[in-house]
Amino acid sequence: xxxxxxxxxxxxxxxxxxxxxxxxxxxxxxxxxxxxxxxxxxxxxxxxxxxxxxxxxxxxxxxxxxxxxxxxxxxxxxxxxxxxxxxxxxxxxxxxxxxxxxxxxxxxxxxxxxxxxxxxxxxxxxxxxxxxxxxxxxxxxxxxxxxxxxxxxxxxxxxxxxxxxxxxxxxxxxxxxxxxxxxxxxxxxxxxxxxxxxxxxxxxxxxxxxx
Amino acid sequence: xxxxxxxxxxxxxxxxxxxxxxxxxxxxxxxxxxxxxxxxxxxxxxxxxxxxxxxxxxxxxxxxxxxxxxxxxxxxxxxxxxxxxxxxxxxxxxxxxxxxxxxxxxxxxxxxxxxxxxxxxxxxxxxxxxxxxxxxxxxxxxxxxxxxxxxxxxxxxxxxxxxxxxxxxxxxxxxxxxxxxxxxxxxxxxxxxxxxxxxxxxxxxxxxxxx
Amino acid sequence: xxxxxxxxxxxxxxxxxxxxxxxxxxxxxxxxxxxxxxxxxxxxxxxxxxxxxxxxxxxxxxxxxxxxxxxxxxxxxxxxxxxxxxxxxxxxxxxxxxxxxxxxxxxxxxxxxxxxxxxxxxxxxxxxxxxxxxxxxxxxxxxxxxxxxxxxxxxxxxxxxxxxxxxxxxxxxxxxxxxxxxxxxxxxxxxxxxxxxxxxxxxxxxxxxxx
Numbered sequence: 001x002x003x004x005x006x007x008x009x010x011x012x013x014x015x016x017x018x019x020x021x022x023x024x025x026x027x028x029x030x031x032x033x034x035x036x037x038x039x040x041x042x043x044x045x046x047x048x049x050x051x052x053x054x055x056x057x058x059x060x061x062x063x064x065x066x067x068x069x070x071x072x073x074x075x076x077x078x079x080x081x082x083x084x085x086x087x088x089x090x091x092x093x094x095x096x097x098x099x100x101x102x103x104x105x106x107x108x109x110x111x112x113x114x115x116x117x118x119x120x121x122x123x124x125x126x127x128x129x130x131x132x133x134x135x136x137x138x139x140x141x142x143x144x145x146x147x148x149x150x151x152x153x154x155x156x157x158x159x160x161x162x163x164x165x166x167x168x169x170x171x172x173x174x175x176x177x178x179x180x181x182x183x184x185x186x187x188x189x190x191x192x193x194x195x196x197x198x199x200x201x202x203x204x205x206x207x208x209x210x211x
Numbered sequence: 212x213x214x215x216x217x218x219x220x221x222x223x224x225x226x227x228x229x230x231x232x233x234x235x236x237x238x239x240x241x242x243x244x245x246x247x248x249x250x251x252x253x254x255x256x257x258x259x260x261x262x263x264x265x266x267x268x269x270x271x272x273x274x275x276x277x278x279x280x281x282x283x284x285x286x287x288x289x290x291x292x293x294x295x296x297x298x299x300x301x302x303x304x305x306x307x308x309x310x311x312x313x314x315x316x317x318x319x320x321x322x323x324x325x326x327x328x329x330x331x332x333x334x335x336x337x338x339x340x341x342x343x344x345x346x347x348x349x350x351x352x353x354x355x356x357x358x359x360x361x362x363x364x365x366x367x368x369x370x371x372x373x374x375x376x377x378x379x380x381x382x383x384x385x386x387x388x389x390x391x392x393x394x395x396x397x398x399x400x401x402x403x404x405x406x407x408x409x410x411x412x413x414x415x416x417x418x419x420x421x422x
Numbered sequence: 423x424x425x426x427x428x429x430x431x432x433x434x435x436x437x438x439x440x441x442x443x444x445x446x447x448x449x450x451x452x453x454x455x456x457x458x459x460x461x462x463x464x465x466x467x468x469x470x471x472x473x474x475x476x477x478x479x480x481x482x483x484x485x486x487x488x489x490x491x492x493x494x495x496x497x498x499x500x501x502x503x504x505x506x507x508x509x510x511x512x513x514x515x516x517x518x519x520x521x522x523x524x525x526x527x528x529x530x531x532x533x534x535x536x537x538x539x540x541x542x543x544x545x546x547x548x549x550x551x552x553x554x555x556x557x558x559x560x561x562x563x564x565x566x567x568x569x570x571x572x573x574x575x576x577x578x579x580x581x582x583x584x585x586x587x588x589x590x591x592x593x594x595x596x597x598x599x600x601x602x603x604x605x606x607x608x609x610x611x612x613x614x615x616x617x618x619x620x621x622x623x624x625x626x627x628x629x630x631x632x633x
Contacts, residue, residue, distance in 0.1 A: 029566060032573040032621040039570055049476075054260075056269035058478035059539075066542060084624055117270075120277060135351075140557075140567060145351060148236070148246040155245055199243040202295055265471075267480035328481075331488060346562075355451060356562060359461055362454040410454040413506055 005175040006107055009182070010048070011071050013103030014062075018044035018075025020096035021137050026083040027093065028141050033080050039137060040076025044100075045069075047132035051108045054125050055115055094193055097134060097146070101153070102160055102185035105130035106178050109161035110168070119165050126161025127154060130185075151199035152192025160185025216386040217318055220393070221259070222282050224314030225273075229255035229286025231307035232348050237294040238304065239352050244291050250348060251287025255311075256280075258343035262319045265336055266326055305404055308345060308357070312364070313371055313396035316341035317389050320372035321379070330376050337372025338365060341396075362410035363403025371396025427597040428529055431604070432470070433493050435525030436484075440466035440497025442518035443559050448505040449515065450563050455502050461559060462498025466522075467491075469554035473530045476547055477537055516615055519556060519568070523575070524582055524607035527552035528600050531583035532590070541587050548583025549576060552607075573621035574614025582607025 021043025025036040045062040052060040062068045086092055108129025112122035131147040131154060138145040146153045163181035167173055191197065232254025236247040256273040263271040273279045297303055319340025323333035342358040342365055349356040357364045374392035378384055402408065443465025447458040467484040474482040484490045508514055530551025534544035553569040553576060560567040568575045585603035589595055613619065 025570070026624055029571070030623075031570055032623050034573050034576050034621045035570040036624065038576055053264065053475065054270055054274055058269070058480070059476055059543075063476055063543065063546065069542075069546070080624055120280075121270075121274065124274065124280070139350060139561060140570060142353060142564060142566065144240060144353065148242055148250055148351060149240070151243040151245050153245075154249055199245045201241075201243050202237055202247065202291055264475065265481055265485055269480070331491075332481075332485065335485065335491070350561060353564060355564065359447070359453055359457040359562060360451070362456050365456050365460055410456045412452075412454050413448055413458065413502055 005178065006110055007067075009103050009175075009178060010107040011067060013100045013107060014044045014048075014068055014071045015075045016096045016103065017047070017100035017133050018072045019079045020093055020100060021133070022076040022079030023083050023086070023089055023093050023096070024137060024141065026079065027089055028143075033077075036080045037073060037076035039140065040079060041069075041072040042140065043133045043137040044072035044075060045133070046136040047100075047104050047108070047129045047134075050132040051111065051125055051129040054128060055112055055117070057111075057115065095190070098156075098186050098189040098193070100133065101130040101157055101189060102182040104133070105157040105160040105185055106164045106182045109165050110173075110178065113165060113168050119169060122165045123158060123161040126164070127157040130157035130160070150192070152189060152197055155199065156185040156188035156192070159188060216389065217321055218278075220314050220386075220389060221318040222278060224311045224318065225255045225259075225279055225282045226286045227307045227314065228258070228311035228344050229283045230290045231304055231311060232344070233287040233290030234294050234297070234300055234304050234307070235348060235352065237290065238300055239354075244288075247291045248284060248287035250351065251290060252280075252283040253351065254344045254348040255283035255286060256344070257347040258311075258315050258319070258340045258345075261343040262322065262336055262340040265339060266323055266328065268322075268326065306401070309367075309397050309400040309404070311344065312341040312368055312400060313393040315344070316368040316371040316396055317375045317393045320376050321384075321389065324376060324379050330380060333376045334369060334372040337375070338368040341368035341371070361403070363400060363408050366410065367396040367399035367403070370399060427600065428532055429489075431525050431597075431600055432529040433489060435522045435529060436466045436470075436490055436493045437497045438518045438525065439469070439522035439555050440494045441501045442515055442522060443555070444498040444501030445505050445508070445511055445515050445518070446559060446563065448501065449511055450565075455499075458502045459495060459498035461562065462501060463491075463494040464562065465555045465559040466494035466497060467555070468558040469522075469526050469530070469551045469556075472554040473533065473547055473551040476550060477534055477539065479533070479537065517612070520578075520608050520611040520615070522555065523552040523579055523611060524604040526555070527579040527582040527607055528586045528604045531587050532595075532600065535587060535590050541591060544587045545580060545583040548586070549579040552579035552582070572614070574611060574619055577621065578607040578610035578614070581610060 018040040022036045022040030025031045025039040048062040049060040105126045109122045109126030112125040135145040135147055160181045163184055167177035229251040233247045233251030236242045236250040259273040260271040316337045320333045320337030323336040346356040346358055371392045378388035440462040444458045444462030447453045447461040470484040471482040527548045531544045531548030534547040557567040557569055582603045585606055589599035
């Protein structure tokens with residue numbers, strides 16, 4: 001795939017997660033502008049940073065390339081300035097999170113392929129990239145991360161990454177395949193949210209012993 | 212030590228931590244199958260991933276080698292399917308955690324030795340490997356990590372790593388020394404749990420000022 | 423700047439953060455000596471470890487160089503033994519945190535410059551180094567990190583790092599510039615604490631929807 005197309009998708013994902021993280025900060029806790037933008041940037045840049053640790057591609061691209069930093073900071077600032085106008089902030093947060101998840105699952109997997117990793121590793125790194133930033137966000141604001149509590153969160157990331165890796169194996173790589181894979185991930189995630197779908201729960205009822 | 216023996220011990224530790232993390236997820240929070248297996252895999256693979264960051268051995272072996280991924284996923288799945296049959300889930304969780312702690316303290320220290328690090332660094336990396344996965348687990352489910360709250364948690368890991376590093380310095384390296392060192396760590400940890408042993412508390416009484 | 427001067431400032435910052443982390447452990451939760459020293463060491467060594475991941479300078483200096491380990495352990499032990507004598511433990515914690523923040527912002531930025539990174543990257547790494555250890559500390563004891571909740575926490579770190587990087591660009595590098603930059607950071611941070619200064623809050627009032 002053209003490097004430019006991959007970069008564009010990655011930056012769109014960064015922007016979506018920066019808006020998402022900053023809006024989450026506005027909704028959840030009483031944070032000032034620095035806290036809001038910081039949480040936006042950590043959400044936006046965290047997944048790619050963890051990805052580059054796993055791929056031994058340090059220093060992380062999220063930190064070396066000013067475009068990621070600029071897009072993440074801009075997303076945080078825009079959310080800070082406009083978030084109070086949003087009537088349905090929770091819905092917006094969910095859509096942005098699904099968008100970031102989808103784009104990062106795909107771009108993370110493609111970066112692994114480009115660096116010569118095998119298909120299984122590429123799928124796993126894609127999923128880690130997708131869920132990484134949101135997991136850092138949730139830990140910092142003391143919520144149980146979505147990747148644990150929401151059945152259809154890791155699964156769509158794995159599916160999206162798998163679609164794009166299989167397309168690559170079939171020589172069908174390109175912007176179209178990448179966008180299609182991200183759309184598949186996004187659709188599964190949003191359907192899961194819309195219909196409250198969870199993966200199966202443990203057999204034998206919910207166990208809740210005192211710790 | 213034969214590489215095979217080290218690999219076997221490392222995989223057994225991975226399996227113990229995967230069971231432990233998944234059972235903790237079953238006990239603590241209402242997670243579906245994906246959340247349970249995810250927490251099992253993070254617990255199982257987290258310590259080795261942090262170890263490889265400290266040893267500059269990226270990409271992490273836990274991620275490159277499919278055996279770690281397979282064992283971790285299998286452990287999480289088995290715990291998900293069978294956890295509700297366990298009468299004494301808390302006791303099982305404690306034993307599995309001590310087993311993972313012990314094996315990873317030893318294999319982590321040996322990996323550092325193999326890569327040419329000095330004895331002090333090997334002991335520290337061993338302890339970090341042992342406590343790392345459980346610490347990630349506790350942060351994700353919002354508990355104070357055992358390494359902070361339980362006096363005899365870091366100490367047995369340090370002792371086990373020290374035993375195996377000293378054995379290596381004395382040319383007594385081998386599977387026997389490794390298993391013996393892990394057994395020492397396991398015994399100290401379980402005795403601490405059994406008798407509620409803690410390390411000394413601060414002099415002057417427990418201080419609890421409002422933050 | 424002379425390498426020795428940089429090392430001294432880095433070790434002073436390590437010591438300040440070790441005292442701070444251990445005193446925080448004494449104040450916040452019921453931890454024994456191992457827990458107190460562990461939290462002190464994580465606070466003291468965490469920022470430099472994250473810095474070295476971002477700078478691709480692994481294995482981390484905090485782990486390879488015994489002086490960092492010794493200073494961090496000593497700081498934790500001293501705080502454990504003497505913390506109960508402190509009348510104003512909260513004030514002491516705040517001052518030590520500001521000192522560590524200031525010194526690490528400066529030394530982190532200088533390390534990035536020495537490794538050939540550009541000015542923007544050096545400033546960012548300096549800020550990350552300054553806030554990193556305290557953020558790990560707060561996550562482990564389940565508090566919202568200062569970098570999110572306190573307006574003037576990231577800002578003074580960015581200012582201190584900028585001052586020392588600009589001085590370097592102007593060929594005015596040296597111990598004097600480093601100490602002056604740290605003093606600027608420290609002064610801004612302490613003024614912010616003293617007068618309860620925050621950065622601007624979101625327009626339109628504080629939003630607090632149920633999650």
